[in-house]
Amino acid sequence: MSKERIKISEDLYDIMPSDYQDLVKSATYGKEDRGWKDIGNSKELIEQHSLCAGCPESMAFRYILASLPNPEDTVMVGSTGCTSLVFPMVAVHNIHSLFGNQNAIASGLKRALSVRFPGRTKDVVVLAGDGATVDIGLDMTLQAWFRQEKFTTICFDNELYANTGGQESGLMQKGFVAKMAPVGKLFDKVRLPEIARESGCHYVVQCTVSKPSLIEKVVRNAVMISREIGPTYLQLYTPCILEIGKNSMEGLQEMRDSEKPTERFAYKEFISEPAKELLAELAAKDKEKKAAAKQLAAQGA
Amino acid sequence: MADTHSVIGTKNKKGQTFTDTWEMLNEAPRTPSFFTGSEVIKEALRRASCDVMIAYPITPQSEAAALIGELFAEGYIGDYFRGESEFAVMSQCAGAAFGGARVFTTTAGPGTMRAMENFPMWAGARLPIQMIVTCRGINSPLSIQPDTLEIAYLLNTGMLVWHAETAQDFFDWILKGYMVSEEPDVHLPLALCCDGFFVTHTKDVVNLTPADMCLPPYDPYRSPVPCMDMECPPVRMMRDPFVMKSNYISYATHASWQQEVWAAVERSRKHTIRWINGLIETENIDAEVLIVSSGTAVSQGREAIRLLEDEGISCGLVKIKSLRPWPGEEIREATKNAKHIIVPEFNVTGWLAKEIKASIPNSDRVNAGPHVCGGMTMPPEIIVSEIKTLLGMRTMSLAGRGS
Amino acid sequence: MGIYLPNPGEAHINGVIVPEEKAYEEAAKQFLMAKVPTLFPGPLVLWDWNEKAAKKATAIRHLYNTLKECVQPGQTPMLIPMPDYRPKYPKINPEVEINPNHPNLTIWHNKIDCCMFIGVHCHQANLSLKIIRGGTSCYTIAMCAQAGHEDAMLSFRDASVEKIMKLAEWVRKLKGTVQPRLTSAKSGASN
Numbered sequence: 001m002s003k004e005r006i007k008i009s010e011d012l013y014d015i016m017p018s019d020y021q022d023l024v025k026s027a028t029y030g031k032e033d034r035g036w037k038d039i040g041n042s043k044e045l046i047e048q049h050s051l052c053a054g055c056p057e058s059m060a061f062r063y064i065l066a067s068l069p070n071p072e073d074t075v076m077v078g079s080t081g082c083t084s085l086v087f088p089m090v091a092v093h094n095i096h097s098l099f100g101n102q103n104a105i106a107s108g109l110k111r112a113l114s115v116r117f118p119g120r121t122k123d124v125v126v127l128a129g130d131g132a133t134v135d136i137g138l139d140m141t142l143q144a145w146f147r148q149e150k151f152t153t154i155c156f157d158n159e160l161y162a163n164t165g166g167q168e169s170g171l172m173q174k175g176f177v178a179k180m181a182p183v184g185k186l187f188d189k190v191r192l193p194e195i196a197r198e199s200g201c202h203y204v205v206q207c208t209v210s211k212p213s214l215i216e217k218v219v220r221n222a223v224m225i226s227r228e229i230g231p232t233y234l235q236l237y238t239p240c241i242l243e244i245g246k247n248s249m250e251g252l253q254e255m256r257d258s259e260k261p262t263e264r265f266a267y268k269e270f271i272s273e274p275a276k277e278l279l280a281e282l283a284a285k286d287k288e289k290k291a292a293a294k295q296l297a298a299q300g301a
Numbered sequence: 302m303a304d305t306h307s308v309i310g311t312k313n314k315k316g317q318t319f320t321d322t323w324e325m326l327n328e329a330p331r332t333p334s335f336f337t338g339s340e341v342i343k344e345a346l347r348r349a350s351c352d353v354m355i356a357y358p359i360t361p362q363s364e365a366a367a368l369i370g371e372l373f374a375e376g377y378i379g380d381y382f383r384g385e386s387e388f389a390v391m392s393q394c395a396g397a398a399f400g401g402a403r404v405f406t407t408t409a410g411p412g413t414m415r416a417m418e419n420f421p422m423w424a425g426a427r428l429p430i431q432m433i434v435t436c437r438g439i440n441s442p443l444s445i446q447p448d449t450l451e452i453a454y455l456l457n458t459g460m461l462v463w464h465a466e467t468a469q470d471f472f473d474w475i476l477k478g479y480m481v482s483e484e485p486d487v488h489l490p491l492a493l494c495c496d497g498f499f500v501t502h503t504k505d506v507v508n509l510t511p512a513d514m515c516l517p518p519y520d521p522y523r524s525p526v527p528c529m530d531m532e533c534p535p536v537r538m539m540r541d542p543f544v545m546k547s548n549y550i551s552y553a554t555h556a557s558w559q560q561e562v563w564a565a566v567e568r569s570r571k572h573t574i575r576w577i578n579g580l581i582e583t584e585n586i587d588a589e590v591l592i593v594s595s596g597t598a599v600s601q602g603r604e605a606i607r608l609l610e611d612e613g614i615s616c617g618l619v620k621i622k623s624l625r626p627w628p629g630e631e632i633r634e635a636t637k638n639a640k641h642i643i644v645p646e647f648n649v650t651g652w653l654a655k656e657i658k659a660s661i662p663n664s665d666r667v668n669a670g671p672h673v674c675g676g677m678t679m680p681p682e683i684i685v686s687e688i689k690t691l692l693g694m695r696t697m698s699l700a701g702r703g704s
Numbered sequence: 705m706g707i708y709l710p711n712p713g714e715a716h717i718n719g720v721i722v723p724e725e726k727a728y729e730e731a732a733k734q735f736l737m738a739k740v741p742t743l744f745p746g747p748l749v750l751w752d753w754n755e756k757a758a759k760k761a762t763a764i765r766h767l768y769n770t771l772k773e774c775v776q777p778g779q780t781p782m783l784i785p786m787p788d789y790r791p792k793y794p795k796i797n798p799e800v801e802i803n804p805n806h807p808n809l810t811i812w813h814n815k816i817d818c819c820m821f822i823g824v825h826c827h828q829a830n831l832s833l834k835i836i837r838g839g840t841s842c843y844t845i846a847m848c849a850q851a852g853h854e855d856a857m858l859s860f861r862d863a864s865v866e867k868i869m870k871l872a873e874w875v876r877k878l879k880g881t882v883q884p885r886l887t888s889a890k891s892g893a894s895n
Binding site: 005006023047072073074075077078084085087088089090091092093094095096097098101104105106107108109110111112113114115116117122139140143147 | 352353355379380382384385386388389390392393394395396397398399400401402404418419422426527529530531532536537538539540541542543
C-alpha cells in the first residue's frame with residue numbers, strides 16, 4: 001500500500017482515536033531513510049505492548065519496526081509466544097496461526113503476494129521465539145531456507161520458553177537448570193546461525209539488541225537481501241529477565257555482558273557472495289545519493 | 302483492487318475467458334471425456350483460476366497433485382511447489398490464503414491426520430482453501446487402500462465437508478466448491494472428499510466444460526476478515542490475535558468466534574443447495590427399505606438395489622452429498638416412511654450411521670452397516686445380504702461366498 | 705430464528721425477510737425512538753483506502769447530522785468508531801471507541817439503545833453483534849456491504865452510498881412522527 005493510502009477518511013477524521021491520527025500524521029511509512037533515530041520524534045508502529053516491564057523484546061520490537069525499509073508493503077508473520085501478545089499492537093499487517101508454522105505461513109504468503117502483485121515490492125518478515133524457530137518449527141524453518149524462499153526470519157532468542165513459564169528450549173545454554181531441565185540442560189545450545197548458513201541463508205547475524213544502530217543495519221540488510229536474493233536469518237538475544245532472575249532494569253546489562261567476544265552472543269555474521277555484491281551495490285547507491293544531496297545543499301547555499 | 306465482476310468476458314494470460322460460473326457450469330456445452338479421477342482433478346483446476354497450489358506426495362492423491370504441477374508448468378496456476386509435510390503444506394496454504402490467493406491442495410489418510418491442527422485454524426481464520434481428500438486407511442498396519450475414517454475427524458473442524466461419489470461430482474464440485482467457500486457470509490475451507498482409488502484411479506466418462514472458460518478470480522476484499530496484504534484497512538491488524546488477558550471479555554470473544562464459524566457453516570446451506578442442487582439426492586424413497594450413504598458406497602448401494610429388484614424387493618436410495626453443512630432436515634424428510642435404513646460405510650466405526658441416528662426419529666430403524674474397512678471393496682452382495690437379513694429372509698452368509 | 709440471509713433487494717427484520725423499503729422505514733423508526741441512536745463506522749469506511757470508502761464516510765457523516773437534526777430534546781445521537789479489531793489492554797476507552805472483543809462496554813457506558821454497524825468486516829461485525837445481543841438490550845442494525853447479518857435485529861445487504869443516503873432520507877421523512885422512548889427506564893445499560 002502506498003503511504004498515501006494509509007489515510008483516514010476526511011469526514012470521519014475527528015472521531016478517530018488520537019493514536020490513529022498520530023499514525024497518519026507522523027509515522028514514518030514511506031520514509032526512505034527511516035531508522036531507529038525516528039523513535040521519539042515520530043509515531044512508532046507499535047502502539048503499546050503487554051510484555052513484562054523492562055523486557056528486552058519490547059526494545060527489539062521498537063528497533064525492528066523503526067528499521068523495516070518498507071513497512072507500508074511489509075507483512076509480518078509471528079508465532080505463539082510472548083511476541084504474539086505484542087503483534088496485535090503493531091501497525092503492519094501480521095499473521096499468527098499456529099505454534100511453529102511461521103516459516104510455512106510465510107512461504108505461502110510470500111508466494112501469494114508475488115502472484116497477486118507482480119513487479120511490486122512486498123516484503124515478508126517472520127519474527128518468532130526460539131521455541132517456535134528451533135524446536136517445534138525447525139523443519140519448516142530449514143525447509144523454507146532450502147527452498148530459497150525470499151523472506152527474512154528473525155528469531156528472538158531468549159534461551160527458553162518464556163510465555164509458558166520458563167521451560168528448556170533447544171537454544172538454552174548447556175547446564176542451565178529450568179523447568180523440564182531439572183538437572184540442567186544436557187546438550188549444547190543449538191548452533192542455528194551455522195545451520196542457517198549451511199541451509200542456504202544469504203545473510204546470517206547473531207547479536208543482542210543492546211545497540212539500536214546495529215539492529216537497524218542488520219534488519220535493513222536482511223530485508224533487502226531477502227527481497228532480491230533469498231532467505232536471511234537474524235538471531236537476536238532478548239533475555240527473559242523474569243526467568244533468569246534479573247530485575248526489570250537489568251536487561252540491557254545482561255545483553256552487554258553476553259555479547260563480549262568470548263561470550264555466547266558475540267557478534268556473528270555470515271554473508272553469501274551474491275549478498276555481499278548486493279550490499280556493496282546498495283552502499284554505493286547510498287553514497288551517490290548522499291553526495292548528490294550534499295551537492296544540492298551546497299548549490300542551495 | 303480486483304473486482305470479480307468487471308473481469309467477466311476478458312481473457313487470462315492463457316487465453317481462457319473469465320466466465321460467469323453459473324453460466325459456465327450450467328449452460329456452456331459439455332464434452333464427454335474418458336479420464337481417471339486424478340486427470341479430472343487436473344481438468345477442473347485448469348478452469349479454476351487458482352493462484353497457489355501446494356503439493357505433497359501421499360498415495361492415492363500423488364498423481365493428481367503432480368498433474369496440477371504440469372498445469373503450473375503450462376501457466377495455468379499462479380504458483381506451485383512441493384511442501385515438506387502435510388502439516389507444513391496446510392500452513393503454507395493458510396499463508397497463501399491469508400495473502401488473498403485462491404488456494405488448492407490435496408491430501409489423503411495419514412496426511413490428513415498429520416495436518417489436522419491446521420484445519421480448525423483454517424476455519425477460525427475464515428480461509429476459503431479447497432482441499433481434496435482422497436480417503437485411505439489411517440490406522441496401523443499401514444494401508445493405502447480406501448477407507449473413510451479420516452472424514453470423521455474433519456466433521457468437527459468447522460470446514461465444509463462434501464463427499465463425492467463419482468469423478469463427475471468431483472469435476473463439478475471443485476469448481477462449485479469455490480463458489481460456496483468464497484461467499485462472504487461463508488468464507489470457510491472446503492474438504493472435498495472422495496474414496497481413494499475408486500474415484501482417483503478408475504476411468505470414467507466425465508462431461509467437461511469448455512477448456513477456454515475459467516472461473517472469475519477470487520476477490521479477497523469481499524472477505525469477512527481483512528486480507529493480509531497491506532492493501533486494506535485496518536493497518537494495525539493481526540490475524541488472529543490471542544484474546545486471553547481480559548478475563549470475562551475473552552470468554553465472550555472466543556465463544557462468539559466459534560459460534561460465528563458454525564453459523565457460517567449454516568449460512569453455506571443456501572449456497573450449497575443452489576450450487577450442487579440440494580444437499581442430498583433421493584430415489585424411490587417411498588420404499589420401506591432405504592440405503593442412505595455417501596461416497597462410493599452410494600454406487601455399491603445402487604448396484605445392490607438392482608440386485609434386490611431382481612428378487613422383487615423394492616429399495617430406495619439417499620445419496621448424501623454434503624456432510625457439512627449436514628442435511629439433517631432433508632434426511633428426516635426423506636426417511637420418514639422408511640422402516641429400515643441401511644447405512645453402508647467404508648470405515649470400521651460407522652460415523653455416518655451415528656450422524657443419521659442423531660438426526661431422525663425412531664433411530665432404531667438405522668442399521669449401521671455393512672462396513673468394510675482397511676481398504677476392502679464392498680461387494681453389493683453384502684448390502685443385499687444385510688437387507689435380506691433385516692427383512693427376515695434367508696441369505697447367504699458372507700463367509701460362504703466363493704466356497 | 706434460523707439462518708437465511710436476504711437476497712439482493714431484500715433485508716431482514718428480526719429474521720423475517722422483507723423488501724428493503726420496509727427495512728429503511730423500520731431502521732429510521734428505531735433511530736428516532738432511541739435515546740442514544742448510534743452509528744458505529746468500521747475500518748472499511750474510516751480509512752480512505754479506495755474511492756468508495758471516502759464517499760461512504762461522507763454519507764455516514766450526513767446520516768449522523770440528519771439524526772442530530774431530527775431527534776427531539778433528550779435524544780443524543782452518537783458517532784463512535786470501531787477503528788480496529790485488536791484486543792486492547794487493559795481495556796478500551798468506551799467513550800471514544802467500540803471494539804469487537806467487548807463491544808458491550810461501549811454500549812453500557814454510553815447507554816446506547818440503538819446502533820448501526822457499517823464498514824466493519826463481516827466476521828468482526830458478527831462477533832460484535834452476538835456479544836451485544838447476548839449482553840445488552842440494544843437494538844442492532846447492520847448496514848452490510850456483503851450478504852447481511854443474522855445477528856443484527858435488522859440488516860441491510862449490499863450497502864452503498866445511495867443506501868446510506870436513503871436511510872437518512874427516511875429519518876428525515878419520519879421526523880416528528882415517532883414517539884421517543886425518553887421516559888423508559890430501559891436502556892442499553894439494562895439487561
